[in-house]
Amino acid sequence: MSILIAGFQHETNTFAPTKADYEKFVHGGGYPPLSRGSELDAIKEMNIPLGGFMKQAEEYGYDLIPVLWAGAAPSAHVTEDAYERICSEILDAVQSNLAALQGVYLDLHGAMVCEHLDDGEGELLARVRALIGNDMPLVASLDLHANVTDLMLESASVLVTYRTYPHVDMADSGLRSAIEMHALLNGEKRYLSYKHWPFLTSINAQCTFIDPAKSTIEFMEQLEKNVASISLTTGFPASDFEGCGGTVWGYGTDQLNIDTAVNILYQRILDDEALWDVAFLSPEEAVAKAIELSKDAKKPVIIADTQDNPGAGGDSNTMGLIKALLAAKATNTAVGLITDPKSVAIAIEAGIGNNVELALGGCDSVPEDSPLVATFKVENISDGCCQYDGPMMNGVKVSVGPTVCLAIDGLKIVACSDKAQMLDRNLFKQAGVIPEDMGIVVVKSSVHFRADFQPIAKEILIAKSPGPLTVDPADIPWKHLKKGIRLKPHGREF
């Protein structure tokens, strides 16, 4: 029995400054670079859905036909060129292996908006379905931030998702996909039931380390004991299209059974609506509170600069929080990562130990933001390569390109050449900064940093500094949402 496997991941913030072209997928931007055929074996040991699927499917004894795995850092739209090139490779492989195929598994994100179409995953699943016919199992795993559309649900035999944010269980979602694939190949029937959430939530409210997400997922897993599979996504609330928002869905061996479970879970989310709201601090408030809390503290206070999270489409270069830290005379503070290849090149030219004039960072698309023009001391130069040791992407090797540590007053700023989210302490350490030794640590991340930083943190603060990612969905200039959806918990309707 042969199963064709492929991965194609992108989370699209349609308001972000930069698009994802083909080169971005070739590089990977924090994900493994574009891999084909036997190169996919390297993913097997990583916390990536496709890896979890491969391990479990091989245990069942299936032959796998690996096509490709492509992911790019979250950003604005996927270009038509990138989407069509990557999809064509997958579809050509399905077509040419059709006679030998018993099933298809896809490792997808579920919030891909392209230049030429809104529902990237729905379109890909529908195209695969058109080739393989109605009877062949087509199983896909999705991110917890998937915007799950009717087309996706109607085209796939089964969809499952991650159940954690930070996403420490990505490989497990592949494993669950393999279990469902195995059931389908053994002739089990699956009946679908689903409901879309009537309100949007900020990504900061979606962390499964804390409530309401934590207890909702636990509740869902109790319900799953009586059905084949049940899932929820919180949605990715920065994709301006009709399918944006959370969804609850599942599969049963009969319709009544799964309708009942999905309705119970949906009702719980409605009952808890107020709990899905979140409070944010201004940069000045966050810095003042961090300075106060860090006095006599043995662990660093972490500030999440959430509106410039490159994991959600930011360019990781806004300066608002750094300026607030300098104004408040913060000391023993580390900030990372600032992506600014030009400044990094100038600092490397100047050399370690020397002072250099820079216009550091600054996001062009954010009117309230501007570069920090100042003199910095170059404290460290590195090649930007490291291996993640934290729980989320454990074992994955990444490069953020040539990197420097720049000192100014009480701050150490890690500036690099390529974009990656600060989700692992080794991204600081590769530049000579030990986050555990700092009083305050500012991370360009919304939630993913928690997996590796929460254990070393005295406290975590969420700052809303001007940036390309508007974290409160009620503040976003929406144009294409579904009519009637509430823009935040108990907020006004679109």
Ligand SMILES: [Zn+2]
């Ligand atoms: Zn996600």
